Amino acid sequence: MTTDPTPHQVASRPRMWTRIRESDIGYSFFRSPFAMVAAAVTVAFLLAAALAPWIAPYNPFDPAQVSLWDGKLPPSFAGGDERYFLGTDNQGRDLWSTILYGGRLSIIIGLAAVFFGMTLGVVLGVVAGYLGGWVDTLIMRVADVQLTIPGILVAILINGVGQIMLPQELRAEFSVYVVIFAIGLSDWPQFARVTRGAALVEKEREYVQAARVIGLPGWLIMWRHVLPNVLRPVLVLATIGLALAIIAEATLSFLGQGVPPTTPSLGTLIRVGQEFMFSGLWWIAFFPALTLVILVFAVNLLGDWMRDALNPKLR
């Protein structure tokens, strides 16, 4: 008699797709219409961002394709020019193409900023939680101090300092990286707090004790044992954090602190557009804003669903 009841099934594990469908999280996903719609919208945005150079009818950054004579045309369905589906902005750029490129920039900045903030926060959080003592005190007090100031103010501050420290001629080229750095740095305390809490719990679990008895050094225990087990809540936070980072970027750009108007993001477009609101040129601000709202809403819904699905207490 063997303790393995189904030795034959083990050899042929179910295929990946079946495994995902059958898993708890997959089950929850395919039974939640909101989650599926949100995921579809998010994926559509990601695809549009990735494929912008191929699906946009014009390249708004190519001066040869832009004509000032075509400026301020309303959308084609509102009596505008056939060639410009959503109309054009004040410089004659096709708004639909500009939104695709702007959304691409917004999403890239959002993803990069979240990744940066998450990496920093998770590393510091695991270290603080696992080591404890003065390391923990130091890291978490810095995080606490930073959390007393609204994140967007921190980002504005870091961004401002960063831009000024760059030489004038490099500013336009590197401003995107400065924005990513600023938003990421304003975001890490959230990740550090969540990770530290989870690490404190995992540290007391017996598999960590077993690893210590085996003789593994602290960094290896943190890397192999603690880190993989604290990533669930981080995943949720990162999804919601993506929406927040996109908003933060839009806010910075709207305030004129972010990326320059020559390479507009959604925030820049809204800022430019709102100057023409009272002239009746509503579409220049409206469509970028609508895009931003739908994108952030979809990502937030996805994050909300994920939080519920991954939370064992709510099942």
Add this chain to the structure above:
Amino acid sequence: MDLLDIKNLDVVFPTRRGTVHAAQGVSLTVAPGEVLGLVGESGAGKSTIGNAIMDLLEPPGYVGAGEIVFQGTDLRTLDADQMRRVRGRKIGMIFQDPQTSLNPLLTIGEQLIESIRNSLDMTEADAKQRAIQMLGDVGITEAEARLKSYPHQFSGGMRQRVVIALALSGDPDLIIADEPTTALDVSIQKQILDLIKRLCRERQLGVILVTHDIGVIAEIADRVCVMYRGRVVETGQTAQVLGAPNHEYTKSLIAAVPRADMRLERFASVDYIEGGEAAGRKIDIRTHWLGAARADATEPEETLTVENLNLSFVLEKSFFKSKRRMLKAVDNVSFSIRQGETFGLVGESGSGKSTVARIVAGLYKQDSGTVRLLGRDVKGSWSDPAERDVRRRLQMIFQDPFSSLNARLTVMDIVAEPIRFHKLTSSEAETKQIVQDLLDHVGLGAQAAIRYPHEFSGGQRQRISIARALASRPRVLICDEPTSALDVSIQAQILNLLKDLQAELNLTMLFISHDLPVIRQMCDRVAVMKQGQIVELTETEALFDAPTHAYSQSLIAQMPRMDLLEPV
């Protein structure tokens, strides 16, 4: 007439992966003044019966068929309002964990008086009088003053008494007690069981006592229902069921119960449970990698020696030394374990036995005292290569099989970790082969290597833990309550496995348990701990036959009596 008469009860839980029949065709009766023991292992459906009677099944579970006739009425025909009047007034319930069954924000008095007025229509003053009387009944002294206390001001045993008083407050005719003593120490268990039995006799209550513990059944049940996978397999007088069981499952179950009255070489081979005995032993331990480290001439006679160990935990921090409050968890503990011996540490919760184990394993650092392992003073450093080599030879098996394995690694990676880290083999292929041999040897089969921990049951996980501990080729094994989270039949298997491994590999073991019968089956010598100190250290047989210290005597006296079991 019977107080409660359950006929052909089916309880159904529809799930994603098909319908689970938590109870199938269950029939049982309870008479006034009778304690009915409902016994079974986890998943047997014993708690489900209690919840079905109270109409407290967790959704989506529901009663599929059958009758629950209580005092002549089928409870299933009552609506929610009528059922609420039955709960509390006619049927009371006692839960497992007294920590969570009382509201921490209300005083004992407030909870009792509210519950009494709810079910008995009394004035505040009358209810208070009744509450005082109830507390007196369940053995709480100075009841009037204690009414103003909050739950956290009571000890675990006292809290369970209050829970019992609450269950009795509506003057019910039937009490359902779901594992009422599982969270309590053995000395308190005895008092609580005596209390339940006395109340049952005095008030002519019917009691359904749900438990996994044969010892509890032997102690107070008049009749027993044995459940297995949702069915009642045997019902009868306690003496008959425990002494001369009819059904094969009952026989297996009772054979697996550790006996306090005598030491056996091995537990009887148990069928009728998952897994069964390890049959896949293919390796010859003498020639295998695993056996290569068997005791040779260099291993000292005293493998592990602990001298004057002390450790205090800070309860209240303060800048001033005089204001700090300390708890002496380990107080001047000394013992010495001989090569190949199993040494037991026994004591109630908070006695410091696990703390000693953790100091020896290097997880805590002692305030003072020495740990001498394989002839070398261990200072608790991993950087000194000579000390590292010694410390690797001590491994530990933990209590909770559900938290002792990293869920994100395959079983292969879990078991191979010490081999890879200490570079105990010359190639990765050899490592994999050894891991498979190890898994085979602990009774899981080599196929287990590619799976993840969540695919295994508690007993199987404990086998994985054992394989991981063996992968360091240890000479000393610390077992910290290795079976207290397991069902009794699984416990028998794991204890057998540990015995076999010890004999094969000539291991030295430090065995920690609160369970005296398990200690008797496993240990050669034993130390009894109380409040951080060793109060008695002697041969195991001597401790059970003639304990000398007063505390050991009371521990032995409070063990559940198992005279009813059939003699072996």
